[in-house]
Amino acid sequence: MLKLEKMKKPLKVLLIEDNMIEIMKMNRTVSLLKAKHEITEAKNAEEALAILETKTNLPDIILLDLNMPKINGIEFLAILKNDPDLRHIPTIILTTSDNRKDILECYRIGISGYILKPLKYEEYVSKIEIALSYWSINELKSA
Amino acid sequence: MSQEQIEILQRALKREKAARKAAEKILEDKSRELYALSEELKISNEKLAASVTEKSSQLEGVFKNINDAYVVMDIKGNVLKMNSVATNFFGYDISKEKLNIVKLIYQADATYAFESFNTLLNTGSFSNYTARIITKKKEIKWVQINATIIYDEQHKPIAAQGIARDITELKNLEKQKEKILKELEKSNGELYEYAHIVSHDLKTPLRSIDALVSWIKMDNEGSLDATTLQNLKLIEETLETMENLISNILEYSSAGSGTSESQDVNLNETMLNIQKLLFIPEHISIQILKELPVTKGDPTKFQQLFQNLMSNAIKFSNKEKGIVVIDYVEKPSFYQFSVKDNGIGIEKKFHDRIFKIFHSLNKSKESTGIGLSIVKKIVDLYEGTIWLESELGKGTTFFFTIKK
Numbered sequence: 320m321l322k323l324e325k326m327k328k329p330l331k332v333l334l335i336e337d338n339m340i341e342i343m344k345m346n347r348t349v350s351l352l353k354a355k356h357e358i359t360e361a362k363n364a365e366e367a368l369a370i371l372e373t374k375t376n377l378p379d380i381i382l383l384d385l386n387m388p389k390i391n392g393i394e395f396l397a398i399l400k401n402d403p404d405l406r407h408i409p410t411i412i413l414t415t416s417d418n419r420k421d422i423l424e425c426y427r428i429g430i431s432g433y434i435l436k437p438l439k440y441e442e443y444v445s446k447i448e449i450a451l452s453y454w455s456i457n458e459l460k461s462a
Numbered sequence: 463m464s465q466e467q468i469e470i471l472q473r474a475l476k477r478e479k480a481a482r483k484a485a486e487k488i489l490e491d492k493s494r495e496l497y498a499l500s501e502e503l504k505i506s507n508e509k510l511a512a513s514v515t516e517k518s519s520q521l522e523g524v525f526k527n528i529n530d531a532y533v534v535m536d537i538k539g540n541v542l543k544m545n546s547v548a549t550n551f552f553g554y555d556i557s558k559e560k561l562n563i564v565k566l567i568y569q570a571d572a573t574y575a576f577e578s579f580n581t582l583l584n585t586g587s588f589s590n591y592t593a594r595i596i597t598k599k600k601e602i603k604w605v606q607i608n609a610t611i612i613y614d615e616q617h618k619p620i621a622a623q624g625i626a627r628d629i630t631e632l633k634n635l636e637k638q639k640e641k642i643l644k645e646l647e648k649s650n651g652e653l654y655e656y657a658h659i660v661s662h663d664l665k666t667p668l669r670s671i672d673a674l675v676s677w678i679k680m681d682n683e684g685s686l687d688a689t690t691l692q693n694l695k696l697i698e699e700t701l702e703t704m705e706n707l708i709s710n711i712l713e714y715s716s717a718g719s720g721t722s723e724s725q726d727v728n729l730n731e732t733m734l735n736i737q738k739l740l741f742i743p744e745h746i747s748i749q750i751l752k753e754l755p756v757t758k759g760d761p762t763k764f765q766q767l768f769q770n771l772m773s774n775a776i777k778f779s780n781k782e783k784g785i786v787v788i789d790y791v792e793k794p795s796f797y798q799f800s801v802k803d804n805g806i807g808i809e810k811k812f813h814d815r816i817f818k819i820f821h822s823l824n825k826s827k828e829s830t831g832i833g834l835s836i837v838k839k840i841v842d843l844y845e846g847t848i849w850l851e852s853e854l855g856k857g858t859t860f861f862f863t864i865k866k
Contacts, residue, residue, distance in 0.1 A: 340670035347677070386662050415665045418658040419762075434670055438705045440676035443669070 327354045327455040333378035334360050335367045335389050335395070336413070342439070343383070348447045354455055364390035364398075374404055380431070380457050385414040385421060393424055400429045407460050411450060531605075531626040534612075534853040537583070537619055551628060553598030568594035568602060582622060586611045591630070604633040654716050661712040668701050668708075675701075710832035714819065717766060717839040727761045729754035729768075733788070736769045746776055746784035754790060755797055757864055759844060767840045768801070770833040771860050775803035778858075796846065796863045804857040813850060837862075 334345055335437055340415035342360055349356050359378060361367035371377065381399070385392035394413065400406045414421075422433055434450060437443055525532055531548035535541045541561040544552075554561045567575045571593040578591045582645045587610040594602050609624035679686070686694075703809050733750055742748060757764065768788075775786040787802040808816065819835040837860075846863035 338666060338670070340673060341666075344669075344673045386659065414662070415669065416658055417660045418655075420655075421658075438665075438668060438672055439703060440669075440673040443673070 327452060330356045330379045330451060331355050331376070332356055332358050332451070333367060333370065333381045333408075334358055335364065335383045335387070335392075336360070337362050338384075341384070341436075343428070344443060345447065347410050348444050349451070351444065352448060352451065354451070356451055356455070363387050364395035367395065368398065370421065371399070371402075371405055377405070378408060379411040380454050381408055382413045383410055385412060385416055385425075393421065393428070396425060396428050396430065409454065409459075463488060479706075528625070531628070532623070533563075533626065534621055534623045535563055536621050538758070539579075542621065548626070551597070551603070551626070552595075553601075566595045566597075568596050570594070582611060583608050583619065595626075603628055604630045657712050657715045661708050664708050665705065668705055672698065672701050708835070713766065714832050714836050714839065717763065717836045717843070724758045724760060726756050727759055727764050728756045729764060732761065732764050732768060735765055736772060740769065740773055740776065742776060743784075745782065746779055746786065748772070749785060749787045751787060751789040754788070755792065757797065757866070759864075763840050763843065767837055767862075770837045771801040774833060775805060775858075778805040779803060780806050793863075796865050798861060798863045800861050801860055802857065802859040806854040807854040807856055808850065808858050809854055810852075813852070 332349075334342065334344070336342055345417060346358060349358055354413055359370065361370055367381075368390075383392050383396065387395075390398075392414070396410060396412075397420055399408070399410060406429070410429075411432035411434060412430055413434050413436060415436045417435055425433060437446065487793040510694070525545050528545065529547060531551045532545040533541055533548050534543040539562045541554075541556050541563060544554075544556055549555055550635050552566060553567075569683045575591075578588050578593075582588045587608075589608045591607040591609070593605065595605050596602055605626045606629050607624050609622055611619045612621040612623060614620045614653075620760055679691075679694060730750075732755060733754065737748060772786055772788075774785065779786075781804050785802075785804050789802070790797050790799045792798075816834050817838040819832060838848055841862045841864070848860065848862040850858055850860045852858035
């Protein structure tokens with residue numbers, strides 16, 4: 320396990336989430352982890368697109384909430400997966416909605432994971448920890 | 463003339479007379495017979511005439527009284543005769559104007575109309591020809607026509623007769639029904655989406671509160687007194703109750719909607735899924751008495767149905783060895799399933815009430831009082847009924863039927 324910890328590389332994570340406390344949850348969770356992941360926050364899809372459009376310093380992975388005002392998560396996902404420069408970025412859905420239709424549609428467009436936000440904060444911490452650990456042992460395009 | 467000759471002649475004359483008498487007698491008999499025969503003939507002729515009159519007036523009656531339009535036309539489609547229903551319906555009075563049937567054909571249905579007319583000429587009849595016609599007032603009507611050819615003695619077609627039924631109203635109703643069904647499907651879909659969004663919006667604050675409570679505990683570790691810790695724990699439990707309520711209401715609201723087209727559901731697979739999903743304590747055994755059938759429907763709904771009943775059976779088990787028995791019997795038009803437990807049992811006076819929403823008999827974190835109303839809703843959806851037999855302290859058996 321110790322060896323594995325060393326293998327983990329810090330990730331550049333783009334968190335697209337409009338709820339303030341959800342952002343606090345993520346930041347607090349990441350601060351508990353050994354790997355020093357770098358979280359960039361976007362409060363909505365427009366903000367996220369503005370960050371991604373620069374095409375410089377692209378994130379390693381994207382964590383995406385589905386229920387957002389104006390451009391919703393699925394619409395954002397479609398825009399992302401249609402852009403040849405951005406479509407490679409692994410995108411993981413982070414939502415409370417287990418709507419089967421949404422799940423199928425997300426996988427159809429192309430996602431790298433669909434994580435349900437649990438009620439319990441401890442469960443949330445372990446889910447995020449597992450997801451980030453997994454991606455930090457992966458070879459990524461930007462590295 | 464000699465005496466002898468005279469005698470011969472006299473004898474001959476006598477024979478002749480006798481013969482003539484006999485002949486007259488025969489003639490008389492014959493003519494009497496003939497007379498009787500002719501009388502008979504006359505009577506039967508009268509009878510026949512009466513019956514022809516009767517038949518034609520019967521026909522006339524049928525012709526006049528049927529509620530459908532009756533039309534007789536020649537082979538070229540010129541209308542020869544119409545009953546009053548036809549006159550009113552088509553709007554043409556053939557005593558005043560000529561009418562060819564072609565005039566009634568609605569343009570879009572013309573090909574079908576000519577094809578059907580050919581069928582009529584070739585085979586002698588057609589039935590349930592359904593198409594639109596256009597009346598004199600330029601109204602478009604839906605009709606259903608049955609027609610036959612009338613032949614002469616040489617079996618040459620001379621005319622055609624048809625009965626046309628106005629099914630415009632029926633067609634309109636059909637169309638309306640389709641439209642309503644489509645709308646219903648759409649609003650059901652919208653409602654389903656809406657329920658998901660609402661449940662997301664309600665669940666998000668619960669997650670926030672749980673996180674905030676966790677942080678308060680973590681950030682003040684060691685400095686909170688027992689009462690505060692106890693209260694924080696109560697907040698967390700309340701959040702769980704709320705979470706379950708929201709999940710169950712979402713489940714309930716989507717349980718009754720007649721969803722996606724039905725598919726084969728192998729209930730044995732459903733059972734395997736449930737046993738993977740449900741937490742089944744060591745002391746409880748699930749027994750499926752025989753291989754379950756394959757039904758038609760939505761697999762998710764069947765899973766919800768059995769899962770709710772089985773989780774209730776597990777939840778309310780109070781025996782050292784809990785048993786949950788699943789069985790079914792096949793009836794001609796439906797399956798009757800049973801889920802039997804040896805748990806706490808349900809008092810008779812509550813039997814009706816338990817299927818109503820929010821009528822949990824045992825208020826607890828897991829019992830929101832929605833589970834059995836979901837079960838009821840799904841059983842209703844599959845046109846079944848649900849009931850139970852129970853003895854307090856001994857156990858409960860839920861029975862429900864599912865239409866084949």
